[in-house]
Amino acid sequence: MSRTFAPSRSRARKGGTIDNTGLIPVLARAVREVETAAGRGHVSPAGRTKFQVIALLVREERARAKTDEDMSEADRAETLKRLDGVATILAKTAARDTSLIALLETSVPTSDAARSLRRRMLEEAGYEVGQEQAPAPVATDPLAGRQVMPVSVRARQLANPFLAPDLRPAPSLTSRRLANWELLGPLFRSFEQGGSVTSMPLPEAPARPRWAPAGQTLMHHQAQLIESVVRGHRTFLLADEPGLGKTAQSLIAASVADAYPLLAVVPNVVKMNWAREVEQWTPHRRATVIHGDGADLDAFADIVIVNYEVLDRHSGWLRTLGFRGMVVDEAHFIKNLTSQRSKLVLQLAASLRERTTDPLLLALTGTPVINSTEDFKAIWQFLGWIDDSRPRPALMNELEEIGLTPADPGFGRAAREAVIDLGIVRRRKIDVAADLPAKRVVDLPVELDDDLGRSIKQAERELAQRLVSRYRALVAARKPVSDIDRPALIRMVAEQELEESRAAKTGENIFTMVRKIGQAKAALAADYATQLARSVGKVVLFAKHIDVMDQAEAIFARRDIRSISIRGDQTAIARQREVDAFMTDPNVKAAVCSLTAAGVGLNLQVASNVVLAELSWTAAEQQQAIDRTHRIGQGEPVTAWRIIAAHTIDAKIAELVDAKASLAARALDGDDSEVAAEGSVQLDALIHLLTEALR
Template sequence: MPRPDQQGIIPVLAEVAGEVERAVQRPPIRPSTRTKFQVVALLVREERARTMADATLGPSRRGEQLKRLDGVATMLARIAARDTSLLHLLDDEARVSDAARAYKAQLMRAGGLEVPDEPEPTPPPAQAPTVEKRVIPQSVLSHQLSNPFLAPDYSGAAQRIAVKPRRLAGWELLEPLFRSFEEASAGAPACMPLPEPRFVPLPPGRQLMPHQAGVVAAAAGGHRTFLLADEPGLGKTAQALVAAQVTNSYPLLVVVPNVVKTNWAHEVGMWTPLRRATVVHGDGDTVDAFADVVIVNYEILDRHVGWMGDFGFRGMIIDEAHFIKNKGSQRSQNVLAVSQRIRERIARPLLMALTGTPLINDIED
């Protein structure tokens, strides 16, 4: 007769996680291995929620179950750190295939759980229409009229995918996953090193530090999405501006807090003196739409979301990115709306988020 710790769904999940961990050590990874990884992750989350809600479990028994689930979670985190291509399976919008659903039902039966009927997806609630003030500065209209070609028509683009329920929202594997990025299984650093710095022409008297030059080299080598979380004072602004220069990501949109708008314009002149910066104030009556760098603050971005999304920016920098940690806030929605439009219009735009405090309260930030 099996021991109590060998009964239930957790030993089944641990066994499958072990199979996946052994498989990722022998690349390439097969589709069946990816399916197993995703299903185990889903079941760990569901089992954790069930354990937390089970009123029949005493504190000691509940703590024991959660500790065992953490063991499986740590295995999955090591797996994801070894093969980062598995990370997209943990996304909120990751598709669960029919094969994954069937395998999930198989594991649940093996663990003695009842397999529920697959619920029908619930449509997103209709949002009440809101009246927003949107403006188009005169300079932007002049910029549009200066183009001898007709404005592109995107009406034939594919329909937007409806927002689906967030399947892994509040996922408990985040903490061990991020831990695994800091330390590999053998205790060695798990982060990919930056490439060797390259020569970048800079204005006289300006010089990049090694960590700045590494980021610029990565951008020059083709990397286009960055989260710069260096401590304050280590030159994130310079890194971003020089990265935009080496990738020719102009026109460039920079979204910043109001108090540093003019400082960003000054930094543009210091690090990329051949590029012209313009600062958006209020409704943008004084904005220069022919400038290379457009700087706007979070507080007035809602007025300019419309024209900025269609302007043709080839890059976007978000300063003090912890301002948009709450994805449900209007501020965050404005930033995400503009960045999404840039992604739809431009192939591989430069997208950089800058913050000296990526985790303000907890790892969910």
């Protein structure tokens, strides 16, 4: 059924009086009738049909008002305000009769009676309604059978069935001089020609920015981007090199822009780290991480973190939650526009822009271009700069102001600058070296939620139970036990377990458990190293066990990342040949090294990024590995990315290793940080496991 607009429409007149013609007065009268019926009890079937049609027409009229180029800004604001009044009454009515809430879903089909009533209401409003047509067949959603609806999400929908309307006007075109030109091709080609630095001019940050929480400090380059957000900029392709704090910049940007709720779509390997960074940089905000079907999801959280692999199950309700900001981490993952994850991300962004006129949108990637400049396309679509075939209004207006066409000399350079100014930001480590420490370790907690991960957690529980049983048997033999005796008994049990574990040939113990954790982390560590290799160049991956190294090398091969290997069974000649290839061949992007065999005596300073796939038992061994790149001749700050298995003994081992590093710093460098009690890391880990189990 089609309709055309009659000359009279509801709008404000001069002097502030309201024109009571058009669709909105019809909707207002109808919604009052339904509200009155709900006040008397349950709404009748006819009233339910009227409720559904009112909601449908409110959505249609709001979408029309936001995109009507002939409507003045004052009329647009007044129309949206009055539609909000109708929506508020609908919300109050649904609160009285909660069965009406289901009728607000856009997916609910309309009956013949609803279509007939919609026609009558439009005719009453003065619209010319065309002949009614049979509803078009609905395309089957291939993902419909996989969609889930977490209980927490349904609770939020019931608590807030209407989203607050956004009354800000949507950008509109100011000219149509370039309307008939093909523009995307010239825009992509303009980035092939080089030119100035691919980064928008950023404002100078305040001398003492106060956006970071107590105990945290933003670096100068981070504060510059936040100042841009403070001044109203809302779309960014943040292409900083890894290690420059893109996650922190995104979270602080959301805070100063009040872009909550915020959706973060991230790779699986970093989603736990995102939750930790929320606690670190915006501790006043709550984050929730979607695992699997979202059984433990908190839909009332300020920040929802989801990994690409489960988007297909959650895209339905994510489109309706009312996000005001969205971050896509490692945004080059969506460069293939035909892939399912790209389509889902772009659908989410499109639904967000429909609900919010000026949302905060950030695409984070160190490698926005991998094969060709057309890799930009999906990212620019996500940011709302272009659609499938043309620039959108914000970019088109910038291109119109250039005053040139693609046939004119100078168009490419000027168009490139226009795109960059929309929000491309690129800083390299070497550019901001003064902001960074010369060497640092960054922990990346990962969730082991596959079968191997579950078996590791089960083995950890069984080991803890074995320790508890031994402790209780020892207590029973020594009654009474004073509080002073308890720490000594716990240590005695841990020492006995450690001694038996070192001698054991079979069975589960702390050594076999740590090895399994390394195997479970191998793929995640190699995936992250791949991202680094593609974004900043050469990377060194360290592991303790041969099977973990084998997994990493196999993954690099599948990802077309050429790698070399440093192992303990190599001859000196073979090892030097591998080192030389890594240092001199630009096509060799990764070195897979044994912690014990390659931790000393090697110079790998051509790389400034290190991935620690497995933890060392000693702080010294870890530092020796990192120092293979932090050597004379290294021109950039070195970052070591330590992969930590969250919610396992791996996290405690990392903490203990750091404590031993503090001990070394205190003894040799005069550092005054807290020092852990002496003892092996293995023993302290077992003591921790038993102590926690006894609680």
